[in-house]
Amino acid sequence: MKALIYFGVIVGLVPVQSVLLPHISVWGVKPDLGLVAVCLIGLIAGELDGLLVGLTLGWAMSLFSAQDLISGAVLKGTVGFVAGLVGRQVVYLSPIVLALGLLVVSCLAGLATPFAIKLSVQQDWWWAVWIVVLPQACLDAMIGGAIYWLMWTRLNIEQLMSESRM
Amino acid sequence: MRMVNLRASYSARRVALVLAVILVLGFLLLPGQLQSVFQQVGSPFGWIISWPLQAVAGIHGRIADIWGRYVALQGVEEENQQLKRELDLLKEQNGQLREASVATERLSALLEFKKQVLPTSVAAQVIGRDTGNWYKTIILNKGTSDGLQSDQGVITPAGVVGRVVKTTASTAVVLLVTDPNNAIAGLIQRTRDEGIVEGTTQGQARLKYIPLLSNARPGDHVVTSGLVGGFPRGIPIGTITRIDKEEEALFQSAELSPEVDPNRVEEVLVIRSSSFPTEGERLVVPKPKP
Numbered sequence: 459m460k461a462l463i464y465f466g467v468i469v470g471l472v473p474v475q476s477v478l479l480p481h482i483s484v485w486g487v488k489p490d491l492g493l494v495a496v497c498l499i500g501l502i503a504g505e506l507d508g509l510l511v512g513l514t515l516g517w518a519m520s521l522f523s524a525q526d527l528i529s530g531a532v533l534k535g536t537v538g539f540v541a542g543l544v545g546r547q548v549v550y551l552s553p554i555v556l557a558l559g560l561l562v563v564s565c566l567a568g569l570a571t572p573f574a575i576k577l578s579v580q581q582d583w584w585w586a587v588w589i590v591v592l593p594q595a596c597l598d599a600m601i602g603g604a605i606y607w608l609m610w611t612r613l614n615i616e617q618l619m620s621e622s623r624m
Numbered sequence: 625m626r627m628v629n630l631r632a633s634y635s636a637r638r639v640a641l642v643l644a645v646i647l648v649l650g651f652l653l654l655p656g657q658l659q660s661v662f663q664q665v666g667s668p669f670g671w672i673i674s675w676p677l678q679a680v681a682g683i684h685g686r687i688a689d690i691w692g693r694y695v696a697l698q699g700v701e702e703e704n705q706q707l708k709r710e711l712d713l714l715k716e717q718n719g720q721l722r723e724a725s726v727a728t729e730r731l732s733a734l735l736e737f738k739k740q741v742l743p744t745s746v747a748a749q750v751i752g753r754d755t756g757n758w759y760k761t762i763i764l765n766k767g768t769s770d771g772l773q774s775d776q777g778v779i780t781p782a783g784v785v786g787r788v789v790k791t792t793a794s795t796a797v798v799l800l801v802t803d804p805n806n807a808i809a810g811l812i813q814r815t816r817d818e819g820i821v822e823g824t825t826q827g828q829a830r831l832k833y834i835p836l837l838s839n840a841r842p843g844d845h846v847v848t849s850g851l852v853g854g855f856p857r858g859i860p861i862g863t864i865t866r867i868d869k870e871e872e873a874l875f876q877s878a879e880l881s882p883e884v885d886p887n888r889v890e891e892v893l894v895i896r897s898s899s900f901p902t903e904g905e906r907l908v909v910p911k912p913k914p
Contacts, residue, residue: 476752476763487757522752524759524789524799571758578804580825581758589825590757 460503467495468515476522487590489597492519493567496538497560497602498609501551502619505542512538529574533567545619553610557603564595734891737781745779745893746770748796760803760823762786762889767794777854777895783883784808784861785892787854796894800886801861802827810861811849812840812878818849821861821880829862829880836876842866846880854895 471491479488492515500508516534520527541563545551568591572583609615734747748770752763766772768791778785778798786806790797799806802823810821810831817838819831831846844864850857862880869876 472755473752475755480753490756492755519755521790521792522763522795522797523755524761524797524803524805525756530756575758576805577758578822580804585825594757 460507464499464507464511464514467499468511468518471495471515472518472522475519484597485593487593487597489601490564490594491601492516492534493537493564494560494598494602494605496534497541497563498606500538500541501545501556502615503542504545505539508538508540508542509535510538512536525575529571533570533574537563537567549616551606551615553603553607556606557599560602561595561599564598565591568592568594730891733781734893737893744896746772746896747891747893748772749891750889751795754797759805760800760827760886761789762798762800762886762892764788764796764798764892764894765794766894767791767796769793771896772796772894775854777848777859778892779855779859779895780884780889780892782860784848784855784859785884785886785889788894798892801829801882801884802886808853808855808861809849809851810846811857812838812864813845813847815840815844818851819875819877821846824879828865829882831864831878831880833875834878836869836874838876840864840867840876840878844878846878856895 475488475491479491482488496508496512496515499511513531513535516531517527519534520530523530544559568586571591572581572586577586609618746766748764748766750762751765754761754763762785764772764778772788772791774788774791776788778787784801786798786800786803787808788796789799800823801808801821804823804825806823808821809818811818812831812834815838817834817840819833821829821831824830834840842864846861846864848855848857848859848861860883862882864878865881866879867876868878
């Protein structure tokens with residue numbers, strides 16, 4: 459069942475990210491729903507699930523981008539793994555704290571990306587921070603926080619986390 | 625008694641007759657003065673009369689309004705709804721027809737262009753954009769099963785769109801000409817100076833390595849040079865909007881406005897052929913007779 463849900467998430471997110479999100483991008487920047495999903499999966503289901511889903515989702519999303527396959531997979535896999543480790547240490551997580559955490563994680567992943575991929579001379583570090591990393595991190599935090607808030611109000615997150623990690 | 629009554633009546637008649645004659649004569653002899661006298665006398669009278677007149681007129685108006693709006697229009701509500709439904713239907717049909725007309729026009733131009741210029745090209749539809757924010761790419765609905773592979777040029781009848789950088793069996797990722805990581809060999813059509821076209825972070829393009837002695841100027845058209853990359857010679861890339869000359873620099877560069885707006889591209893042609901016809905072959909130069 460779990461594998462089926464993960465498969466659905468991976469297969470569903472790629473078209474949403476490449477077909478629908480460009481129409482609702484803010485100043486040409488769209489949120490990385492893959493990163494948000496991997497974070498939430500890692501947090502709720504543990505580091506192994508986060509790592510595997512992150513690797514697969516990163517790879518699948520890189521297939522439809524000019525980004526090389528390995529960097530995308532490794533970055534998302536790492537994010538999923540770290541989210542799983544953090545989830546193990548946390549007892550209670552409010553949506554605001556999760557949004558702030560997502561902001562930090564998205565910023566770190568965004569800052570690591572220019573080192574992992576070969577960008578042109580025009581795309582320097584400041585360009586990356588102001589044009590891509592910070593706006594994307596804000597969008598990721600807002601969307602991730604909203605999704606977690608919905609889950610938080612409708613589901614028993616602690617129970618879900620303990621059941622998923624078993 | 626009877627005589628007295630007759631006399632009184634007779635005198636009254638005479639007085640009335642005299643007054644009438646005076647009035648008629650007055651009307652005939654002094655029309656202007658009498659008019660103004662009557663006007664002045666009539667003003668307050670008319671003001672008094674105007675109150676009930678307005679009241680009656682108001683009531684009449686209200687009644688006519690009520691009649692016109694509610695009583696006489698009992699069937700109009702239904703008719704209005706029917707007309708609204710018809711209007712919606714016609715609007716929808718009009719939109720569909722307009723879209724079909726535009727699509728037909730676009731596809732006809734693409735087909736004609738394909739027949740004339742590049743018989744080995746493959747037509748593809750744009751189905752998506754880059755999944756990330758770092759590159760400007762489009763996703764096509766054709767892949768390796770249709771003969772697409774990396775480094776093939778992608779164009780529309782208007783000009784260069786980009787080049788294929790990644791393929792799957794059924795899709796291909798095209799790095800757009802406006803991406804800073806793209807580089808296409810370009811040629812200024814008027815001066816024949818060559819350079820490299822690359823994208824900018826502002827979504828435009830730039831022609832680099834133009835010789836210092838070149839007299840290129842804004843308005844000049846830049847086309848593909850056909851030397852390297854997946855493009856034949858002469859496909860439009862953009863128009864020069866500004867020349868940048870830096871002191872002590874070995875080359876000058878130019879800002880380009882791309883011919884194709886990559887954000888609005890819907891159908892493209894992918895150039896499959898690796899060897900392109902030369903200018904002479906394209907113009908079908910007659911072979912010398914033995």
